[in-house]
Amino acid sequence: AQSVTQLDSQVPVFEEAPVELRCNYSSSVSVYLFWYVQYPNQGLQLLLKYLSGSTLVKGINGFEAEFNKSQTSFHLRKPSVHISDTAEYFCAVIPDNTDKLIFGTGTRLQVFP
Amino acid sequence: EAGVVQSPRYKIIEKKQPVAFWCNPISGHNTLYWYRQNLGQGPELLIRYENEEAVDDSQLPKDRFSAERLKGVDSTLKIQPAELGDSAVYLCASLGGDTDTQYFGPGTRLTVL
Numbered sequence: 001a002q003s004v005t006q007l008d009s010q011v012p013v014f015e016e017a018p019v020e021l022r023c024n025y026s027s028s029v030s031v032y033l034f035w036y037v038q039y040p041n042q043g044l045q046l047l048l049k050y051l052s053g054s055t056l057v058k059g060i061n062g063f064e065a066e067f068n069k070s071q072t073s074f075h076l077r078k079p080s081v082h083i084s085d086t087a088e089y090f091c092a093v094i095p096d097n098t099d100k101l102i103f104g105t106g107t108r109l110q111v112f113p
Numbered sequence: 114e115a116g117v118v119q120s121p122r123y124k125i126i127e128k129k130q131p132v133a134f135w136c137n138p139i140s141g142h143n144t145l146y147w148y149r150q151n152l153g154q155g156p157e158l159l160i161r162y163e164n165e166e167a168v169d170d171s172q173l174p175k176d177r178f179s180a181e182r183l184k185g186v187d188s189t190l191k192i193q194p195a196e197l198g199d200s201a202v203y204l205c206a207s208l209g210g211d212t213d214t215q216y217f218g219p220g221t222r223l224t225v226l
Contacts, residue, residue, distance in 0.1 A: 004155075032213060043117070043204060043217035044156070051213060090155050094213075100169070101146075101215060103155030 002026060002095045004104035012110045015083055021076040021107045023091030032094040033074040034101070035065055039087045047089075050074065061085070086111045115139065117218035119205050125224045131193035134221045138186070138207030146215060147180060147190050148204040156204050162188065192223075200225045 005024045013019050025031060032051050036044040048059025055067040065076045074091060091104040118137040126132050138145050143164050148156035159178065161169040164185035173180065177196070182188040192199055202222050206215040 009153075034214075036217075041219070041222075043119075043219045044206075045217070046214055049214065092155070100158060103157070105153070105155050 002031075002093060002098075002102055004091050004093055004102055006091055006104035006107050008107050009105070010108045010110065012112065013081055014112050016080045018079050019077065019081050019085075019109065021089050021091075021109065023074045023076065023104060025072050025074065025091075025093045030096040032096070033065075033067060034092040034094075035059065035063070035074075035076050036090045036092060036103075037061075037087050038090065038106075044090065047076070081109070081111050083111050083113060085109060117205055117207055117216055119203075119218035119221055121221055122219060123222050123224075125226065126195055127226050128197055129194040131191065132195050132223060133189055133191045134203050134205075134223075136188045136190070136205030136218060138188075138205070139209070139216055142207035142209065142216070143185070144208035145182060145188050146206040146208075147188070148206065150202040150204055150220070152201070159190070159203075195223075195225045197225050199223060 003026045007022050034049045035047040037047050038044050047063050048057045050057045050067045058064045063078050065074055067074050088106045088108050090106045092101050094101050120135050145162040147159040150156040160173045160180050162182045165182050180190045202220040204220045205218045
């Protein structure tokens with residue numbers, strides 16, 4: 001069965017530092033890949049997505065992610081974080097033989113001043 | 114454009130009581146999803162509708178959960194009777210015009226005492 005692994009449950013970082021949130025998926029076929037952000041007491045908001053084409057995807061709020069097929073990874077990065085980036089981040093995949101969105105367990109990004 | 118609307122935002126009930134959640138998707142979105150998000154986890158699909166038809170309800174605990182989308186627009190998710198383990202955030206999402214991005218509502222946080 002398709003699965004999504006977010007190895008880091010929590011990532012603490014100081015403001016203006018770079019950050020990388022890791023995501024790996026298990027699949028031998030093509031997938032669509034997504035990163036969602038969830039602010040406290042809110043629903044999920046799409047940050048970015050990879051469907052095809054360029055492996056470097058740019059999203060909202062200065063985030064970007066790179067699809068690496070050989071490593072089955074889709075890590076999320078931001079060169080300089082803000083306090084307002086404190087939130088829960090979810091990686092998700094849609095395997096191309098289904099239309100079901102499968103989520104990872106999430107990574108809580110905590111930005112300190 | 115209005116987003117996905119859910120109500121209530123919070124609900125506290127005693128076990129064995131019934132509870133219902135309501136969702137109004139983005140106008141024109143034919144696909145509607147209900148997810149359950151347990152504490153510290155990613156959302157998990159409960160049911161998916163295409164218009165008024167439930168096309169995937171394999172993860173819905175049918176002994177106590179039911180859902181409907183009578184006119185292919187609004188949807189209601191019901192639990193009767195609720196159990197302690199049903200405490201979670203119930204998220205509704207609808208599928209956008211690009212057919213790849215699900216848009217999420219703010220969720221209903223259910224606490225069963």
